[in-house]
Amino acid sequence: MAHWSDAYIDIPHSALDCSQLVERVLREQFGRDVRFPARPSSDLDQCSRVIITHVDDYAKRIGAPKDGCGVLMIARGRRAHMGLYCLIDHAAYILHSDSIFGASVRTPLARLARCYRIEGYYAWL
Secondary structure, eight states: OOOOOGGTTTTTTTTTOOOHHHHHHHHHHHHOOOOOOSSSSOHHHHHHHHHHHHHHHHEESSSOOOOEEEEEETTTTTEEEEEEEEEETTTTEEEEEETTTTTTEEEEEHHHTTEEEEEEEEOOO
């Protein structure tokens, strides 16, 4: 069975970083015109600070994830990263774009722990 996230796999990271991917999916799949603050550069530490500083401006933390909600992750112990929760046949995945992978991917939640710690799940405001 097809899932809305299928169309967003393998988009080069150079074309859409993690926040740009989320913006596009929210616009195209959920009809939400969310525009995150411009990232000052491609520097991962600076991008991380923008995400952490503005999370409460765009989303509210929720206890249990649902399909399409935001996922805030902490990568490599200190950098923030974002993606979208996908529930496919009762299995949890995270759709995200990361320079390590070079493209957008849909990672099973259980495997995500190798590189990321889930900080929280968020409903879009």
